[in-house]
Amino acid sequence: MDSLTPEFVGRYYDQTSQLFELMSSANIHYGYWPEDKQELSLVAAQELLTEMMIQRMRLPATAHLLDVGCGLGHPAMRISRETGCRVTGVTVSQVQVDQGNQRAAAAGLGERVRFQYADAMSLPFEDGAFQAAWALESLLHMPARAQVLREMRRVVVPGGRIGISDMIYRTPLTSDEASFIRGAFLMQSAISLPDYRTLLAESGLEVEEVLDISTNTLPTLPHLMKSFEHHNETLRAAMGEAAMSQLREAWVQAAELYRRSLGYVLIIARRG
Numbered sequence: 001m002d003s004l005t006p007e008f009v010g011r012y013y014d015q016t017s018q019l020f021e022l023m024s025s026a027n028i029h030y031g032y033w034p035e036d037k038q039e040l041s042l043v044a045a046q047e048l049l050t051e052m053m054i055q056r057m058r059l060p061a062t063a064h065l066l067d068v069g070c071g072l073g074h075p076a077m078r079i080s081r082e083t084g085c086r087v088t089g090v091t092v093s094q095v096q097v098d099q100g101n102q103r104a105a106a107a108g109l110g111e112r113v114r115f116q117y118a119d120a121m122s123l124p125f126e127d128g129a130f131q132a133a134w135a136l137e138s139l140l141h142m143p144a145r146a147q148v149l150r151e152m153r154r155v156v157v158p159g160g161r162i163g164i165s166d167m168i169y170r171t172p173l174t175s176d177e178a179s180f181i182r183g184a185f186l187m188q189s190a191i192s193l194p195d196y197r198t199l200l201a202e203s204g205l206e207v208e209e210v211l212d213i214s215t216n217t218l219p220t221l222p223h224l225m226k227s228f229e230h231h232n233e234t235l236r237a238a239m240g241e242a243a244m245s246q247l248r249e250a251w252v253q254a255a256e257l258y259r260r261s262l263g264y265v266l267i268i269a270r271r272g
């Protein structure tokens with residue numbers, strides 16, 4: 001398969017962001033189901049995952065946070081609303097930049113929350129420009145995690161917190177499986193949790209917390225598939241029958257692979 005360039009990933013999100021929002025919420029990420037709350041809706045579970053990250057970032061109102069791979073800007077707006085912090089979000093989807101800025105302005109957050117087009121592999125910011133940075137389910141799309149982690153480290157102040165939510169593999173993937181998730185999730189670089197820890201250390205980051213939430217995120221794809229069927233008509237009009245059945249098939253396979261071999265972690269680290 002061709003290399004998943006940032007431009008390719010950006011076009012994918014130009015086309016799919018609003019469809020993801022229709023099927024779930026403006027959080028373009030997995031949901032978290034606590035053991036005793038399996039009845040949560042997908043939207044509530046996604047909000048909970050965002051909230052878990054917000055709590056862990058422990059940002060003061062004076063902080064300026066960099067949001068790497070900001071999506072439609074919902075998590076950025078939420079953390080700003082809750083803490084008073086400023087946020088700059090970057091994405092490779094121009095549609096997301098425009099939507100994010102419109103939504104922030106409409107919510108009265110235009111002064112504090114801004115979105116711009118930038119490739120996280122080479123961030124257009126000065127060293128130490130931010131007090132903290134986070135990347136919610138975006139690093140998996142990037143050609144090299146090490147490079148992005150180095151960039152995130154560079155642009156935060158010494159001691160600054162770095163939050164990550166990301167997909168991992170729990171059991172090694174066959175090369176067919178690895179190439180399948182490239183297509184299904186646009187996941188460039190599958191990584192195991194032990195390798196992730198090594199990578200963080202090599203990138204000059206000190207790990208504060210690693211939370212393996214693989215089991216808690218499991219209901220995400222089944223919920224998304226249900227929602228997909230629920231919005232059948234709208235989706236067919238937007239993408240056509242052929243693309244729909246392709247996606248349906250891919251998700252069945254993806255859900256099975258996720259249950260068997262994939263997983264999800266929340267990582268809180270600091271620039272050493």
Ligand code: SAH
Nearest residue numbers: 027028069070071091092119120136138141
């Ligand atoms: N963090 C958001 C969106 C996650 S979707 C949320 O939780 O709602 C993945 C995001 O990563 C998209 O916004 C996509 O544009 C962004 N992304 C992928 N590759 C990127 C790159 N090289 N540079 C910047 N952003 C990237």
